[in-house]
Amino acid sequence: MAVPFGYVLALAGIVVALGMVCAVARRNLIMILLGVEVMLNGAAIAFTGAALRWQQLEGQTFVLFIIAVAAAEVSLGLALIVYLYHRTGSLDPQDYQVLK
């Protein structure tokens, strides 16, 4: 491999971490969703690198699955957020503590 597998994993790890931070630390429902998206992308990077490392095409196939699932999940999530916004007028997670 031109790029050592370790570096790919490191990149994937950083992207996932960034996604975690974004999901946890932003005061906006849409940003939580975005964070999850970013984490999924990080996972995709890891899979691609793994496919190259072990010369198995299943890795890249799985990335296509991830992209499709992410798209579906984001559309569902955004639909939910739009509905919630219409109901409560707020995108702040602090306002959604009914299940305390």
Add this chain to the structure above:
Amino acid sequence: MECNGFPYLTAILLSCVTGLFAILLVPEENRRAVKWISAVFSGLTLAFAVAVFVLYDTGRGGLQFIERAAWVPSLGIHYLNAVDGFSLPMVLLTGIVFFTGVLTMWELEHRVKEFFAFYFLLVTGVFGLFMSMDLFFIFIWYDVSLFPMYPLIAIWGSTRKEYGAMKLTLYLLAGSALILPAIIFLHVQAGGSTYDITALMRPGTFSADDQKLAFLLLYIGFGILAAVWPFHTWSPVGHVAAPTAVSMVHAGVLMKIGAFGVLRVGMFLCPEGWQFWAPLMATVAVVGIVYGALVALSQTDLKYVVGYSSVSHMGIVGLGLSTLTVEGLNGAVFQMFAHGIMTALFFSAIGYIYERTHTKMIPELGGLSRIMPVASGYFILAALTAVGVPCLASFWGELMVFIAAFRVYPLGGVFAVTGLVLSALFLLRVVQRAFYGPANEKFAHLKDVSFGLGLPRMILAAVIVLFGLLPSILFDVIDTASVAFIRGLP
């Protein structure tokens, strides 16, 4: 159910339960009916208890009136009742305190039906525990007698009733949380087939280390109920908060369950553990005797004084149990009986006074002897009993315990005996402040206790004097058990 002759013990339990259901069937408004039903059924219970006491064969001794039925045979749980020299005085005590307690609450007007229902449930549990020879049932009865205390105190109580009720219940449940593992531990160590005490009692069932561990757990667990220092603080608070009859049962009987539990479960099943921990028991008991008296010296509430006096007297019981001798056991069981009656009289007398004057604080009372001489006389009689005047019941228990204690723990015996001076000091001080002195004009219009209302107090006073003059009635019974028990020790 196997039983020789009339099943008196089950009859006692049944009369309590039947009384309970009868009360529940009466409409709430018909308070007189509730009270009369309670009186009748508690009288019936007392009659059975006296019958059992009288019919017990002291020549033969041992367990009598045995009733046995399988309950959950696969788990080894049996409904097993019996009385011996140790539990017989307790059964009699419970009967007397139950009956006089019902009579003492004759003037209750607030939620009468529920009160007597809970009260009957409470006493059922107590009777069951004294009579049962099956470990599992002992635990069940313990909890049955425990949980009615909470509503009884929280609803009908006085000073700080919610706090007192909560504290008492939680503390005693903590005690049961120590007892249950010990019971299960013993059950498992013995093979896991039975909870029957008579079967588990056989020497060699448990190893010495098992016994030491189990006895410690049982001692602390039951000891909490017996107001063993330093686990005693629930008791004065509970005494003060509870309504009169509940205080009578609480101090008179419930605390005896603790000591009795140590005896029946701890000492019977783990004799080596008992012998190992006896010095600790003695130390704690002596501390309790002196400590209780010292704290009582600075109390201003009548019930607190009696509460701490109870702690002190239960220390005498604990001391007797820790001496490993026949006299000690005799004295301890006798003292349990005598103290139970005496405390019941104390609270009954205070109850009458509180009903009339609406205060228990000593500085506010005064000169009551002039206004209500008979009611004051009952309290003074109880106070003299607590001081240990001879020819009143408590003297004999204390005498035997002190003799035994002096033999085995001389130094502890010396300290315990000084408790006599302290108790005289604080009790006579209370009598002087609350009863002697010029009549308090605030209370000058109050009437003395009538014959009907005075009946429970009269019964209790008569019992104290009777057993003070003729203690052998009780000692002969207790002796059959204690001699056999000590001789059978490894």
Add this chain to the structure above:
Amino acid sequence: MTAAATTDATLIAALLATKLPFIAFAVILVLTRSRPRLSAGLSLAAVTASLGGAAFLLVRHWGLGRPIEYAAQWVAGGDVSVRVGILLDPLSLLMLAIVAAICFLVQIYSLGYMAGDPGFSRYYAFMSLFAWAMTNLTLAATLLQLYIFWELVGLASYLLIGFWYEKFSASEAGKKAFVMTRCGDVAFFLGLLLILVHLGNLDIRELNGPAAGRLSPAVVTAAALLIFGGIVGKSAQFPLLTWLPDAMEGPTPVSALLHSATMVAAGVYLFARLFPFFGRSPAALDVCLAVGTVSMLIASTMAMVSRDIKQVWAYSTISQLGLMIMGLAAGGYAAGVFHLTTHAAFKALLFLCSGVFIHAFHSNDMFVIGRQGGRRLRVPAACLVIAAAALSGIWPFSGFFSKELVLGALADLPNPLWVAAGLLGAFLTTYYTFRLIFILFFPAPRGLEVIHSQGAEHSHPGGYAVMAWPLMVLAAVTVVLGFGEHAIVQFLSRPFGPAPAAAHHAWLPYAAIGLGAAAVWLAWFEFGRRGAAQIGFVERVAPLHALFSERWYIDRVYRWLLDHVLYRVFSRLCAGSDRKVIDGAVDGLGQATASAGGIMSILHTGMVQYRLIVVFVAIVGLAIYFFV
């Protein structure tokens, strides 16, 4: 153990004498409280039966050699069996007669003294209680039985001292008496336990017999000292003496009966009872001798400055009891017991006479009574002088003979200190006694306020006669008893075999008479003669006066101990530890649980991101765990 009964008559007499008063007590307390005359009648009937029984026994067994004992079992448990029994020997027969006689006379006197009191029935109930307890104490065959009745006598004393319970001082005095004697009783009880543990039983005859030789000297000394502690408490010796003057709050007949003649004498009686046992321990006897001496002298000093008639006699009682103990501790068994006998008679007489004055003039202060013309009550005055002469040891009254015996026993001791102390005590006794007589009957002319005779005539004539009759009986006894010294001493000493010839101290009677005369002269000089200032030589020395009238500050010490040590330190410590430490821990446990719950509940905020954090942390943790 049960010796053969001579005849049943003895047993019946003994039982009647000791059990009937209890029945009277029970009946009066429960049934006849609203009928005072019936109550008094019941009580008197019982005590008359006691007196009859006692007299019968004394006369019948005058020639008694070996003691008679009856025994039965009261309680048995394990190794401990509490036996009760009746032990009849010269000492107990004599004491029973004394007790029964004085109870009888005082109860008759009380008919007049307590007439009209709302608590009349209650008074006689407690009098019967006392009579029962005291007679049983006298005839007790075992030490435990004696202890039981010892405590009951203390109970009767508490109830009777605080009889007028509406007075704070009375209930306070009753409580003080009970608690102080309790302290002594605790010592007694410990001594009793010590003997029980080492000897196995508490039979009095065994204790006095050779079987007690099994005990090691250390145990004997310790037990003797502990039992003596009980005697110190009951007989109000130093340092437990301050309850007795306060006990004068009770009605005067009570003071006469309990706190002079009988109950406080129970301590001395116990000493005499266990005389052979105590004799085994010379160290204990030395301590007893010292304590008796100190008590005797201290109490005499206190009496010298007191204004209250009853207080003077109370101090005098302490002092005379000290003298009795000195006599017994010096080995003079018959001397001590004979002095107890004569003292019972003349001290009761002193109190009863004083009671008439107090009843008539409504004051205890001797100066007030004197000024109001105490002289006018002839019979009490005469009896008072007779009794005072007996107390001072003036011939031919009984006190002279008994004091001579005691001083003789003291003179037998190697150390002359004791007899010197005894003589000093006699001097002081005569001095304060005649001080009182002179103040009472020869009041200072200034301030001779002749209050109208309504004060003197206030006593009902009928009641006065009832009260006068016991006075005269006791006065007659006081005059005559001294001449029975030889017979009584022989009677008492018979169980001990022939008495060794006592050393004859010829100088002793002359010394005593001389000192007595000097004391009377001094008292007359200071108080009696016309124009006397009526201030004693002690009162002129202010620090001494303060010391004596403050009872040597003993009460202050006790008050300080009680308030500052017991209440402020120990009681507060324990109460505080209960509230803050133990309860603090328990309540703290509850609080901690509640707080923990509160903290834990933060995790359950509804906010989704906190939950996400938890999820991510869990995942990372698991990842590390599995792959690292």
